[in-house]
Amino acid sequence: MRIPSSCSRFIVAISLFSLLTVVQPNSLSAGNLADSPCGPDSLTGPLRKLIPQGSGKADWKPFCREHDACYDTLGADKDACDRRFFEQLKSSCACSGKPIRCRMTARLGYIAVKRFGDNAFDSAQAKARKRSGR
Numbered sequence: 001m002r003i004p005s006s007c008s009r010f011i012v013a014i015s016l017f018s019l020l021t022v023v024q025p026n027s028l029s030a031g032n033l034a035d036s037p038c039g040p041d042s043l044t045g046p047l048r049k050l051i052p053q054g055s056g057k058a059d060w061k062p063f064c065r066e067h068d069a070c071y072d073t074l075g076a077d078k079d080a081c082d083r084r085f086f087e088q089l090k091s092s093c094a095c096s097g098k099p100i101r102c103r104m105t106a107r108l109g110y111i112a113v114k115r116f117g118d119n120a121f122d123s124a125q126a127k128a129r130k131r132s133g134r
Contacts, residue, residue, distance in 0.1 A: 036061075038052065078121045082110065090103055
């Protein structure tokens with residue numbers, strides 16, 4: 001079975017999203033959270049463009065920042081942070097213009113943080129403990 005080239009590009013982009021979005025530790029702090037796009041801080045240049053910042057007219061950057069802030073909250077529950085992130089992404093799909101594609105991309109983003117976000121979560125929790133003096 002041959003995959004159409006448009007699907008291939010989509011699969012490659014989402015695969016990179018899955019790998020790149022979550023393998024780098026989160027280095028956000030409250031001071032720079034508002035300026036941060038979706039994806040790891042360490043990812044710069046053209047690769048940053050592969051990380052979905054939304055889908056169609058749906059802007060996911062506020063949800064990405066909230067997800068990062070959740071990870072940064074001392075004692076946070078990673079699963080709860082990830083579930084909330086997924087629900088926020090999905091809720092934005094109604095206004096995306098392409099809701100089915102939006103929901104598919106949202107699910108892949110959720111799978112990425114769920115499956116590969118442990119290092120980012122652990123790093124964020126360690127920084128939160130250090131900030132609190134624990």
